[in-house]
Amino acid sequence: MGRLNFFEETRFEKLPVSVYATEKEASLTVARHIAEIIKDKQAKGEIAVLGLATGATPVRVYENLVNMYKNEGLSFQNVVTFNLDEYYPMQPDAKQSYVSFMDEHLFNHIDIKRENIYIPNGTLKKEDIADFCIKYEHKIGEYGGLDIQILGIGRTGHIGFNEPGSAPNSGTRLVTLDDLTRRDASRDFGGKENVPTKAITMGIGTIFKAKEIILIAWGKRKSSIIMKAVEGEITGNVPATYLQLSDNVKFVLDKDAASELTRFNTPWLVKDCIWDDNLIKKALIWLSSEVGKPILKITDEDYNNNGMAQLVTEQGPAYNINISVFNQLQHSITGWPGGKPNADDSQRPERAEPARKRSIIFSPHPDDDVISMGGTFIRLVDQGHDVHVAYQTSGNTAVWDTDVLRYVEFAIDFNKSIGQETTVLERIYENMRTFLKIKKPNEIDLEKIRDVKAFIRKSEAYAGARYAGLEDSNIHFMTLPFYETGKTEKNPFKEIDVQLTTKLLQKIKPHQVFSAGDFDDPHGTHKVCFKIILEALKQLRKTEEWAKECWLWMYRGAWDEFETHEIEMAVPLSPMEVNKKRNAIFQHQSQKDHPVFPGDDEREFWIRAEERNRETAVNYNKLGLANYEAMEAFVRWKFEN
Template identity: 45%
Template sequence: MSETGSPVRILAPFDSSLQSQQERFEKVKTLIHSDSASASAQLAGEVAELIQERQKEGKPFVLGLATGSTPVLFYRELIRLHQEEGLSFSNVITFNLDEYYGLSPDHPESYFRFMRDQLFDHVDIPADQINIPDGTVPMEEVYDHCLEYERKIDEVGGLDMQILGIGRTGHIGFNEPGSSEDSRTRMITLDRVTRQDAAADFMGLTNVPRSAITMGVGTILKAKSLVLMAWGASKSEIVQQAVEGPRIDQVSASFLQGHEHAVFLVDEAAAGHLTRFRYPWLVGPVAWDGQMKKRAVVWLSQKLEKPILKLIDEDYNESGTGELLASTSEAAYEVNIDIFNRVQHTITGWPGGKPGADDTNRPERAEPFPKRVLVFSPEPADAFIGMGGTLDRLKEQGHTVQLVFQTSGNLRVSDVASLNFARVLLEMAEATHVSGWENQREYAESILSALEEKGEFGIDPEMVRKLKGLIVRGEARDAATVCRLDNEDTQFLDLPFYEKGRYRRFVLGTEDDELVADVLRSFQPDIVFATGASSDPSSIQALSFRAFSNAWRSLGDEPWNSRCHVWLYGGRDGDIEAHEIEMAVPMSPDQLEEKVEATRKFMSTSDEVFNTSARNQMIAALYDSLGMAEYEAIEAFRRWNP
């Protein structure tokens, strides 16, 4: 195990006797890297060494592979090692974990196609050494096909290494909750959460296959070594359950605890719920600064379901936080008052600062007023989901607000929305007996033809993606109007990484950074709101935030930069942790309803479940439980310090 950035070898044997006191709740080797890129690069380097060792011995290296966004950076590094350093895959035999049932190999969302795009087409691995379950096998032949897949693995001597990701349900491969430890390759029905997570790839939940063929847990555990990778805050809770919880079939990844050569390789965000990071006072001494005290007291209040001001000395001593009182020589009452005030001071109805007020204990400074506020929304709906009520309030209070949609969002638009538009346009052209409608007729017919030609799951041609982007653009403007923003208050960047890519295939470039930098340089904001800092590194939100952070750092010498505050808002993959909230903006029932109304404007992406009201009401309920005033809903923010 390691602290962040440690050079400890990923594939080194695990010796539990070397665990530190801070790691004692972890039941499997767990390595934390500062980011997914460094972790992926180190793993690829170690895998390359093993491949080359086997080449010298004249033996094959049998590698089990995973799909999804998690291993993409690992595959890109393997490709780089092949193209730039001569790593050969001629002796590598691969077995993929799974495949959707019913998808042909050339389907754009099949895992066969994914592996070709992400790895196989870029290295020198022989085609007959690639093994992936066949999603087109007739139903009556699936059982025999699965037995044959197991036989092939055994025939080559078993898997030398298996690469894994982890789903939100805790699955490895497609071993959904309930999969037994000794299960083998088989067909399985996909959990609804798993299908929801894949909905964007398939242009809607209804298009996601309901079944898949997957290696079993027992098949996976037979591999000589296992590496499970996880990135982003959205994976932190399930990583904690798999690493520190019991071995149960409801979390198939937990079975890795029983494997002698298994390792969880995670970034800081995905490690966030491990005890040594989330509750460090339970595993050793800590420095009780203001932030750590707030974290511990908020946790204690939630754990005991008692308001902060009602906590007593015994509560601290009996719950593992007695050291806080001992180290500060303060009684519980004094600590409670301090933390109660800290939490209370995060609450403000003036997210842009209250002019002329004493801002000593306010989240945002009073001056200048009005402020120039720049809001970045990775996908068009993101800003409304995370801070729709705050957008409305900033505008109402007289600030100059510019809402920047970083990507067009066209990949989330269903074909139905495009079909409806084209059909209406065609009917108008046919019903209008005035010259000049020929172009509209031709355009509508070309859209209808393109949609029919690509089929249900094909890749949208450029003209269709452009139309879908315009549909979302109209919805985004309607949503902005609900939040008091005019058309001139919105801007669409259409960042190239998104327009040129697809889900799990995005590559951020310098042109993306430069477009964001141009916006910052031109607007010169006093406040910036952004999201995506802790998201899955390959997600649209994380890539959009990286474009912002790259641009921000490139403009560090600009006079306005040092005066500008950057606030992070909660994204699609979750809200800000209770102890991290530094600004809490309450909403009335009417304001919450207006926010919900804004998100409803995104009708072309109707499969998405924003659930904005429940999320904001949960934050309000949290503040209420801590002893704060009772609000209908709250939007939460934290400061970003680059």
């Protein structure tokens, strides 16, 4: 397949898979391959017929194609495109429509002829859809079929909108969307209730007729379904597994999307390994789970019977390996997240000195601090450290509109009660009510509405941080500009975001920085916020001595948790501390019960946090370590020298 580089297949993988270090590299490779098809067809005087996908996954592929048009002379005059699908019903000028998506990311920026663009019509009368679908299939046939079909994959395993239960010979048709698919789309629509329940999609049988099929996927959130699609049995419950039946399909992944494939997740089952400490720890934790034994009870026979004979032969006997890993895990547990004063810290996660550290907790949204590390936050304060918290964004998109009216009504009544003039406030309130009555899904709020939403989140953040024990002088609201778009889709961060972060770091000169490490946060804010902190610290480390001694700890919890083998600091929580953490989370009333953007986890944030913390503790206990009520987990970022 031209430039695409395929790794050696394993006995577990049932179709060709190419894995790249980054989404950027993989996207460029796919774009260059598409360009080669277009140019080959141009040389022959033929039309190139492309099957295109939408969603976040192919965006960079399209960016690269646009760059090739602008900078490398790639022409699309001989290109005809057919899109996989479209929501139904859907107006083509709606922001959420795939017509708008394709225009924004590709068609408006290249020289393709408009009459050569085909996208399913979301405005049809229901009785006209079947006839439209037949004609859509015929039109593809009139052009000689698709030369290449680009696919993404949904977390239900859908390709196009062929949800579980779709037949392998299905054609273009109207389908009902799975609830998980609608939840994944909810942010684009301002809530799941606004996501259409149906869509028009090419069928699996239609896709199979393409001369070449490339499925692309990026990120850890896709790793589980990729593993099922590549290594699982063919089943209608995971429609992407039908691709195993095609001789023309290839998967192109980044390393995160491929991370659950056997050759990456448990490589000792595939081939001999180069055993370093991290791989040994991961393998032994896996083996403990496989045989149902704590680490210190695992035998040489257990190693031999579970694909790990090489390890026990090279570095055994088993007990020597077991005790080494057991000690590593035991040393990760500490009740002193700021370091234990006057203690030997050679086998502790944090340094003993200075005994009183300056610590700053960066919270991407106004509640991530207490949700993800509330117990550690409170303990750092209780143990006498100079703790600061910095709320990086206002979080103003995640407040219900009804809360805005309620708070403004309160303000009006309060002002009246103390004899203050309320005419201006009442006028603003009426403007808000009028706007909210006609507000469209995901429409940008009025500035005053955005302000009130930010004030609500700010007041809750103050309450949570004060409950944790902080004085107001140690609570910082950054309101980073990248976030303040008024939209759920945010701008890329800029130098001003880094400068604001650098200024705060220079003011505090922390010994410890805690930052959200949820890189698979489905909304992307956590990852952007981490990159800003990382860039600021990298710049400071070049010139300021304190920065070279500053340790960066990553936490998770709102969306996911670190794997046990990754954890470098585990802070145990008592039942009382779990309860205090819960109360800190409860200060964020606007996020209680049913937050605006819950992701694909319907549990309340405090329940998610408690259950994840308890699961971490249970995992440690199963390995033979002490049985704690709960644990918060951290991984230290390693800076390059």
